[in-house]
Amino acid sequence: MTAPRLAAVAAVLVLAALPSVLSSYAVTVFIFIFFYAYLGQAWNIVGGYAGQLSAGHAAFVGLGAYASAMLSARLGLTPWIGMLVGGALAAALGALIGFLGFRFGLRGFYFVLLTVAFAEICRIVALNTEAVGGALGLYITFTGDPRHFQFQDNRMYYYVALALMLVATGIVAAIERRRFGEYLKAIREDENACEALGVNTFKYKMLAMVVSSFLTGVGGTFYAYYLFSLQPNAVFGIPLSVEIVIRPIVGGAGTVLGPILGSFILSPLGEVSRVYLSQGSWSGLHLVVYGVLLVLVVLFLPEGAYPAARRLLARRAR
Amino acid sequence: MDLTLVGQGLLSGLLFGGVYSLMAVGLTLIFGVMRVVNFAHGDMMVWGMYLAWLLATRAGLDPYLGFPLCALALFALGWAVQRGLVHRIVDAPHEMQILLMLGVALVLENAALVAFGPDPQRVRSELRSATVWLGPLFVDVARLVTFGVALTLTVALWLFLARTDLGRRIRAASDNPYGALVIGTDVARVYAVAFGIGAACVGAAGALVSPILPFQPAGGLSLSVASFNIVIIGGMGSLLGAFVGGLLVSLAESLGAVFLAPSMKELVSFSLLIVILLFRPAGLFGKRAT
Numbered sequence: 261m262t263a264p265r266l267a268a269v270a271a272v273l274v275l276a277a278l279p280s281v282l283s284s285y286a287v288t289v290f291i292f293i294f295f296y297a298y299l300g301q302a303w304n305i306v307g308g309y310a311g312q313l314s315a316g317h318a319a320f321v322g323l324g325a326y327a328s329a330m331l332s333a334r335l336g337l338t339p340w341i342g343m344l345v346g347g348a349l350a351a352a353l354g355a356l357i358g359f360l361g362f363r364f365g366l367r368g369f370y371f372v373l374l375t376v377a378f379a380e381i382c383r384i385v386a387l388n389t390e391a392v393g394g395a396l397g398l399y400i401t402f403t404g405d406p407r408h409f410q411f412q413d414n415r416m417y418y419y420v421a422l423a424l425m426l427v428a429t430g431i432v433a434a435i436e437r438r439r440f441g442e443y444l445k446a447i448r449e450d451e452n453a454c455e456a457l458g459v460n461t462f463k464y465k466m467l468a469m470v471v472s473s474f475l476t477g478v479g480g481t482f483y484a485y486y487l488f489s490l491q492p493n494a495v496f497g498i499p500l501s502v503e504i505v506i507r508p509i510v511g512g513a514g515t516v517l518g519p520i521l522g523s524f525i526l527s528p529l530g531e532v533s534r535v536y537l538s539q540g541s542w543s544g545l546h547l548v549v550y551g552v553l554l555v556l557v558v559l560f561l562p563e564g565a566y567p568a569a570r571r572l573l574a575r576r577a578r
Numbered sequence: 579m580d581l582t583l584v585g586q587g588l589l590s591g592l593l594f595g596g597v598y599s600l601m602a603v604g605l606t607l608i609f610g611v612m613r614v615v616n617f618a619h620g621d622m623m624v625w626g627m628y629l630a631w632l633l634a635t636r637a638g639l640d641p642y643l644g645f646p647l648c649a650l651a652l653f654a655l656g657w658a659v660q661r662g663l664v665h666r667i668v669d670a671p672h673e674m675q676i677l678l679m680l681g682v683a684l685v686l687e688n689a690a691l692v693a694f695g696p697d698p699q700r701v702r703s704e705l706r707s708a709t710v711w712l713g714p715l716f717v718d719v720a721r722l723v724t725f726g727v728a729l730t731l732t733v734a735l736w737l738f739l740a741r742t743d744l745g746r747r748i749r750a751a752s753d754n755p756y757g758a759l760v761i762g763t764d765v766a767r768v769y770a771v772a773f774g775i776g777a778a779c780v781g782a783a784g785a786l787v788s789p790i791l792p793f794q795p796a797g798g799l800s801l802s803v804a805s806f807n808i809v810i811i812g813g814m815g816s817l818l819g820a821f822v823g824g825l826l827v828s829l830a831e832s833l834g835a836v837f838l839a840p841s842m843k844e845l846v847s848f849s850l851l852i853v854i855l856l857f858r859p860a861g862l863f864g865k866r867a868t
Contacts, residue, residue: 368672413620551684558678
């Protein structure tokens with residue numbers, strides 16, 4: 261076994277053992293770290309590797325969350341299956357956005373706007389559709405039944421979130437090792453050159469978008485059944501899209517471990533400000549900090565923290 | 579459908595279009611000169627509104643008199659953002675510029691949230707309650723004045739760019755930065771001035787609508803989107819396009835509000851954005867597609 265692989269196994273074992281020593285509140289913080297790392301990892305496929313900046317990934321979370329919550333409430337379908345349906349719907353939306361964006365050649369700023377526009381349209385439609393709760397949103401009654409994706413014990417959510425993060429990371433690692441990953445990176449670096457070499461860039465960008473939106477949509481079910489309430493402004497809103505985007509960018513977009521590192525840096529920060537600052541007039545403060553961080557990363561650390569840390573370690577080792 | 583209602587919608591749309599034009603002219607100037615999209619445009623406008631609100635509540639200054647101060651403050655902000663941040667990444671990949679400006683937008687929006695709270699505000703103005711009748715249609719005097727001032731400012735900016743030395747330098751740097759550098763233009767200064775003017779436009783626009791339009795920190799995004807809509811319709815970088823586009827988009831939105839539920843107004847503008855992105859990315863007056 262190679263050293264990195266050994267380190268990975270050790271890290272997973274430590275994370276698996278942690279809940280037995282952590283306080284209940286610390287478990288909650290870790291759940292958010294894992295969950296946002298999962299969403300960041302899903303975004304990483306299309307935003308990091310393929311370099312297609314989607315600023316509307318909240319649309320997929322919202323669609324997945326609403327789908328599994330509605331299916332459970334109306335048809336009694338267990339969210340364990342509903343999460344796949346939600347993922348499929350999100351993938352369909354992702355395919356539509358991707359098809360329009362890539363077929364019509366929208367790049368950079370134009371693609372960002374397209375994704376924002378779709379997410380905002382989803383939000384406005386959800387706000388104005390009484391059948392899905394309108395502006396009040398959806399509330400999920402707590403049964404604590406694992407068959408309904410609900411757990412009495414917070415630690416079960418911990419393991420589900422950890423599993424989600426590990427699965428997404430495994431998928432990203434597998435993509436990176438395959439030719440698909442190389443194509444995506446080539447598209448990010450120079451799409452025209454990539455096309456000139458005969459790579460079907462449309463196909464690979466679509467594939468990246470579909471996988472990314474599917475995983476993000478699956479995450480929506482976790483969001484719904486962990487928080488037990490879905491408000492259109494929260495689950496489709498720009499702030500959630502920012503939360504999804506910022507972790508991989510700070511940690512290192514287009515790297516396997518970047519989104520996880522970014523989440524370990526930023527999620528505790530967001531959680532602290534949620535607990536201590538969300539009362540009263542300080543509710544926007546952690547987003548101010550995110551904004552400053554984003555600016556600093558672009559100016560001083562454009563590759564993100566993970567590649568920089570790696571270089572630093574390599575220099576140490578020499 | 580009541581025809582007066584439609585006429586009323588068209589009229590208020592047209593009058594509001596003056597503000598849209600001013601916003602969009604600011605955005606398109608920044609883009610035309612630096613090829614940088616100011617994602618913080620709407621948030622800068624919100625700051626213009628809050629500055630007008632501060633002037634009105636603290637100093638008793640009517641926004642229709644105080645707007646030059648708001649424009650000046652936003653000029654300074656735009657100058658500082660360009661000098662301190664944007665200048666470092668003018669030649670960086672587009673993704674980096676987008677992320678930087680998203681960061682600036684986040685800071686501005688949420689700083690406003692921290693400073694002023696989430697509740698909508700509106701500035702009181704003496705003109706607010708006065709109305710005049712135009713045949714069967716009535717008009718707020720406030721809207722009329724807003725339209726007039728916004729129009730005047732847009733024309734003044736136009737003259738500045740066309741007639742003055744600095745204005746010509748800005749257009750030269752926009753046409754060909756390298757060429758402008760070769761003939762001895764201080765491109766860095768021209769960029770900072772252009773960004774400052776762009777921000778000042780939107781600062782003035784914000785102050786001018788502050789008595790008409792209720793505002794809140796979270797409103798920056800939809801104002802940014804409205805500006806993007808307009809400049810893309812008008813063609814990125816085209817001043818004339820931004821001006822005409824402002825009137826068109828405003829008309830479309832107010833018709834949307836008449837025929838659909840008012841809450842659907844935003845839906846119209848986002849749908850419009852998608853349609854424009856797909857079918858007319860170069861806009862009506864655009865020189866090139868990017």
